[in-house]
Amino acid sequence: MNKSVINQPSNxxxxxxxWIDFKRLIELISVDLKNYKLFEKNPEKFLVExxxxxxxxxxxxxxxxxxxxxxxxDNPYIMQAYKIIQPIYDDLFKRVDISNFTFLKFxxxxxxxxxxxxxxxxxxxxxxxxxxAPVMFELNQGCSSQCDFCCLNTHPLTKxxxxxxxxxxxxxxxxxxxxxxxxxAASVGACYFATEPLDNFDYEKFIADFYQVFYTxxxxxxxxxxxxxxxxxxxxxxxxxxxLQKAKLRFSIVSQEQLKLIYQNYTKKELAYVELLMNxxxxxxxxxxxxxxxxxxxxxxxxxxxxxxxxxxxxxxxxLCSKTISLITPRKPSNNYPLGMEIISSKKFLTPKxxxxxxxxxxxxxxxxxINKNHKLRFHSGISIQSKGNIVxxxxxNIKRSLSLxxxxxxxxxxxxxxxxxxxxxxxxxxxSNFLRKSILNRLQHLYDLGFLEIxxxxxx
Ligand code: SF4
Numbered sequence: 001m002n003k004s005v006i007n008q009p010s011n012x013x014x015x016x017x018x019w020i021d022f023k024r025l026i027e028l029i030s031v032d033l034k035n036y037k038l039f040e041k042n043p044e045k046f047l048v049e050x051x052x053x054x055x056x057x058x059x060x061x062x063x064x065x066x067x068x069x070x071x072x073x074d075n076p077y078i079m080q081a082y083k084i085i086q087p088i089y090d091d092l093f094k095r096v097d098i099s100n101f102t103f104l105k106f107x108x109x110x111x112x113x114x115x116x117x118x119x120x121x122x123x124x125x126x127x128x129x130x131x132x133a134p135v136m137f138e139l140n141q142g143c144s145s146q147c148d149f150c151c152l153n154t155h156p157l158t159k160x161x162x163x164x165x166x167x168x169x170x171x172x173x174x175x176x177x178x179x180x181x182x183x184x185a186a187s188v189g190a191c192y193f194a195t196e197p198l199d200n201f202d203y204e205k206f207i208a209d210f211y212q213v214f215y216t217x218x219x220x221x222x223x224x225x226x227x228x229x230x231x232x233x234x235x236x237x238x239x240x241x242x243x244l245q246k247a248k249l250r251f252s253i254v255s256q257e258q259l260k261l262i263y264q265n266y267t268k269k270e271l272a273y274v275e276l277l278m279n280x281x282x283x284x285x286x287x288x289x290x291x292x293x294x295x296x297x298x299x300x301x302x303x304x305x306x307x308x309x310x311x312x313x314x315x316x317x318x319x320l321c322s323k324t325i326s327l328i329t330p331r332k333p334s335n336n337y338p339l340g341m342e343i344i345s346s347k348k349f350l351t352p353k354x355x356x357x358x359x360x361x362x363x364x365x366x367x368x369x370x371i372n373k374n375h376k377l378r379f380h381s382g383i384s385i386q387s388k389g390n391i392v393x394x395x396x397x398n399i400k401r402s403l404s405l406x407x408x409x410x411x412x413x414x415x416x417x418x419x420x421x422x423x424x425x426x427x428x429x430x431x432x433s434n435f436l437r438k439s440i441l442n443r444l445q446h447l448y449d450l451g452f453l454e455i456x457x458x459x460x461x
Pocket of ligand 1: 193
């Protein structure tokens, strides 16, 4: 194959610039690296065997770029994939744009949480450009699937929120309040978290209401792709092509057998925009080292486990069964945060009015722009401190930064590292002058903006 032809996608036979088959090729490679070995050995034979109508040289080059074995070049398949995938991200990032948040405080808090996560986990740094949802809803309690790699260590399914007349009204009110209090950014939220969406028999009705409020469907990720085929095909119809093209349907693949069943039961065309998440043990993708995945290292042999959270929520988790609303942030998985997340606060609500009140109060208490002496603060546990004279070095995972801090500011900081403190109590205890108090608060504000300091629950909350 002439290399100049590869660099000019328009010269590639149009029939061979085949997204559906290229997507399938990437899936086959991702589900088991053994497939890559076969493909690498003889691309032509592999493509014939799996009935993929692709040009072998460019397809091989594209796979190598995908696997980061080769630097990106103007490969026709990669360019085509980019054209299909980029609009999905454009849409998501447009939705979570700062202008789509009702309270700027909330958006700034999310940014601080992202910065802090980048400090505590080098693995998380790589994925920080991914979007984060500011809200997620659970329509069940527990999950029927009990996958052994479940990073959220879900409990078995115990409750389902039914779509009764009363619940429909309640749900619609919750959605409308969410839109008002969080903003249109909430439209990137999903109706599952530590749950399997299709466990709820009325899931489709709930997401139809979501559409009515946000003019877009929430993303559905299901592990039931091979078992609930009739229902999923109806869901595909409900979503329609335009929403499917926005990656609104994803299948979690837990075994190669399941993948085969999916290939047998759906046409390539039906799967054209359904993302298949390869979570099977042979897959090239790592597991987040959180939840149940922490228990299966030995069983999974060479499987890669990353110390990055899999939680894409930075914001509110709302469970309709328990009527709870929790403020969640991802954390580096550890013994302290085995699920790779921290629940900063959790409250119950009985009415939509209470729901609105909790959102507002949580934002006001945990997310102010400015800190003051009445705040209870703690220093981020994922960051350590070394000091030499006036120079303080902050150390995260493979990252550090030095700042000049007065002896008094350092004393306050060290206290906040050990325990949660009310700032005014430290000031009183140390008998700092007004000038010193002001200067310390200034420095603390800088550290707060960097995500190093966090406001914790107040007694009256
Ligand atoms: S990974 Fe998803 S489907 Fe599997 S047990 Fe966890 S929540 Fe359920």
